[in-house]
Amino acid sequence: MTRPRCRIIPALAACCALAAAWLAGGCAAMPDERRATFGIDFSVPGETDPDRPNMILFFLDGLNSRVFHETLEAGRLPNFKKYFVDRGLYCERDTTSVPSVTLANQVSLVTGVHPGHHNVLGNSWFDRNQLFFRNSEEVDQKNKLDEDHIVPTIYEHLSDSMTLSLFYQAHRGASDFVENVLSAGPPYFFGWYEFVDRISLWRFDHAMREARARRQFPRFTICYLLAADMQAYAHGISSQEYRHALEHADAHIGRILRDLEKAGRLDRTILAVTSDHGMMDIYHHMNIDKFLRNDLHMAVAPGNLAENWEFGLRLPYYNKSSCVLAGSGDRYWMLYLRKPRAGGDANRPELEDWLVRPSEADFRAYPARDGSRVDLIARLCEKESVDVVAWKTGPDTVRLATRAGVAEVTRVRRPAGQDVPAGPGAEPGPGGAAAALPFMLFADTHPRFSLRTIEGADPLGYGGTAAVLDGSAHDDREWLRATADSPHPDLVPQIVAYFDAPRAPDIAVFAAPGWDFSDHGLKGGHGGLHPEEMHTVFLLAGPGVPHERQSEPIRAVDILPTIMGLLGRPVPAGLDGRSLLKR
Numbered sequence: 001m002t003r004p005r006c007r008i009i010p011a012l013a014a015c016c017a018l019a020a021a022w023l024a025g026g027c028a029a030m031p032d033e034r035r036a037t038f039g040i041d042f043s044v045p046g047e048t049d050p051d052r053p054n055m056i057l058f059f060l061d062g063l064n065s066r067v068f069h070e071t072l073e074a075g076r077l078p079n080f081k082k083y084f085v086d087r088g089l090y091c092e093r094d095t096t097s098v099p100s101v102t103l104a105n106q107v108s109l110v111t112g113v114h115p116g117h118h119n120v121l122g123n124s125w126f127d128r129n130q131l132f133f134r135n136s137e138e139v140d141q142k143n144k145l146d147e148d149h150i151v152p153t154i155y156e157h158l159s160d161s162m163t164l165s166l167f168y169q170a171h172r173g174a175s176d177f178v179e180n181v182l183s184a185g186p187p188y189f190f191g192w193y194e195f196v197d198r199i200s201l202w203r204f205d206h207a208m209r210e211a212r213a214r215r216q217f218p219r220f221t222i223c224y225l226l227a228a229d230m231q232a233y234a235h236g237i238s239s240q241e242y243r244h245a246l247e248h249a250d251a252h253i254g255r256i257l258r259d260l261e262k263a264g265r266l267d268r269t270i271l272a273v274t275s276d277h278g279m280m281d282i283y284h285h286m287n288i289d290k291f292l293r294n295d296l297h298m299a300v301a302p303g304n305l306a307e308n309w310e311f312g313l314r315l316p317y318y319n320k321s322s323c324v325l326a327g328s329g330d331r332y333w334m335l336y337l338r339k340p341r342a343g344g345d346a347n348r349p350e351l352e353d354w355l356v357r358p359s360e361a362d363f364r365a366y367p368a369r370d371g372s373r374v375d376l377i378a379r380l381c382e383k384e385s386v387d388v389v390a391w392k393t394g395p396d397t398v399r400l401a402t403r404a405g406v407a408e409v410t411r412v413r414r415p416a417g418q419d420v421p422a423g424p425g426a427e428p429g430p431g432g433a434a435a436a437l438p439f440m441l442f443a444d445t446h447p448r449f450s451l452r453t454i455e456g457a458d459p460l461g462y463g464g465t466a467a468v469l470d471g472s473a474h475d476d477r478e479w480l481r482a483t484a485d486s487p488h489p490d491l492v493p494q495i496v497a498y499f500d501a502p503r504a505p506d507i508a509v510f511a512a513p514g515w516d517f518s519d520h521g522l523k524g525g526h527g528g529l530h531p532e533e534m535h536t537v538f539l540l541a542g543p544g545v546p547h548e549r550q551s552e553p554i555r556a557v558d559i560l561p562t563i564m565g566l567l568g569r570p571v572p573a574g575l576d577g578r579s580l581l582k583r
Contacts, residue, residue: 042263055270062229063275079254088541098494101328105276106170111151112560112575116500122328133304146172161219193227232279232524270542280532286385288517297368330516332527334505385515392499405456412473448473461487484553
């Protein structure tokens with residue numbers, strides 16, 4: 001498999017493009033007909049296959065479904081209404097994957113599986129088997145993402161066609177990847193996030209030059225926009241700045257669509273809008289790193305080493321600590337722990353190496369630096385900032401603790417060969433449905449789940465979902481529908497999938513509403529389990545798309561099989577998602 005070419009626009013040309021984008025997008029003196037479009041030529045003379053379906057997906061980071069709907073109903077998103085809602089499908093509750101963080105869900109979108117099944121559980125994580133730490137927000141690690149996940153992408157499924165990734169980090173297999181390093185770096189540094197988005201949209205000009213050279217309109221394109229996410233962090237989702245970011249995306253995506261319309265391609269192109277997660281307002285902060293070190297006296301690793309450090313240095317470094325902490329989205333953190341060795345001095349307990357996982361009994365009496373034993377689960381749940389603490393107790397069981405008690409989720413597998421098909425035209429694998437996913441632990445792609453209370457009463461706040469609280473196992477889609485309006489939508493099936501990942505932590509901690517686990521003073525956040533961050537939207541329009549609003553919840557992993565169907569391709573086997581197309 002060849003790596004996609006990475007296009008970095010030369011500095012001088014980038015500056016000219018920036019000035020043009022600024023004038024075309026923001027100058028009040030500019031005539032309306034100039035501001036209405038980017039002036040991008042979407043024609044492809046001599047196109048080899050003009051009747052083939054093609055798709056463009058606009059990916060808006062941090063798109064809160066409630067605020068989007070309110071802004072849409074207020075008439076402030078006219079292009080989303082005209083080009084998507086009025087002529088296509090509007091899914092009001094697109095449920096993101098656990099955890100609700102960017103890179104985990106970027107990969108889920110292009111693979112159709114939950115993070116626990118593609119093995120990227122956040123923007124940062126620890127690999128206890130190879131003893132290295134990944135922080136994808138570091139410049140030298142950000143493009144490691146495509147090496148870190150283990151499931152084929154939509155680009156790889158469409159390897160016989162031209163595909164494009166415009167600023168979208170999960171792009172393995174794309175024909176062309178455009179990264180706005182030189183052009184977008186300076187405005188990003190100064191906080192001109194809407195300007196960065198206009199640069200990303202202007203890259204369609206580069207894409208179409210490539211398309212004309214190949215005489216082929218791109219089969220699939222993703223364009224990534226970041227302003228909404230960044231404005232939510234800085235000002236919160238209740239702010240005018242956040243709503244302005246949505247209006248800005250509407251206005252400038254509208255310019256692209258009018259250029260498509262001028263070229264006669266609008267009605268021939270499938271269009272989509274979606275996101276990686278929602279966002280919520282943050283009012284309170286608790287630094288979980290300081291809590292573990294200072295209050296619980298945990299031996300947390302003081303820093304983290306990536307794989308470019310020699311293993312001979314990483315091994316003794318990590319062996320000095322009993323805990324590695326990794327965080328993503330500020331409302332979701334992971335604790336990786338070494339198992340205490342049986343016997344030995346109670347005041348100076350020995351620890352197993354990192355390959356040995358600790359048990360729940362270890363969590364309940366974990367050795368601290370001061371010689372005490374700490375009940376990590378109880379001490380975390382005591383904090384007002386903590387919503388849910390989760391840990392795995394077996395191949396198919398996960399426990400979830402809140403201040404209200406402890407619940408246990410159990411996955412009930414079907415025998416191999418009885419799994420539910422992925423959808424119409426699913427590709428058979430030589431080893432059954434799971435063959436497309438090289439490390440999945442079970443052949444059943446859509447198993448059943450049960451929930452029982454271990455301690456307390458209704459720990460997850462599911463009291464109104466009696467249909468699935470009868471003690472028996474239910475289909476994962478039943479859990480999705482039954483819990484969509486609860487404080488923890490779709491958590492029961494998704495948390496089991498989360499802990500399937502070899503890189504899953506020993507304990508996952510999710511923040512309570514209004515809280516994050518940092519002291520950065522952010523006004524917005526995500527990564528937790530609340531509907532505000534778990535729900536986003538999915539807009540779809542074009543040939544073969546029904547015209548309707550859908551309040552029935554869907555999953556973000558449903559988007560890939562839906563796209564494959566619309567593009568006339570078979571749905572890959574072994575996905576967590578299901579096509580939304582009518583059978």
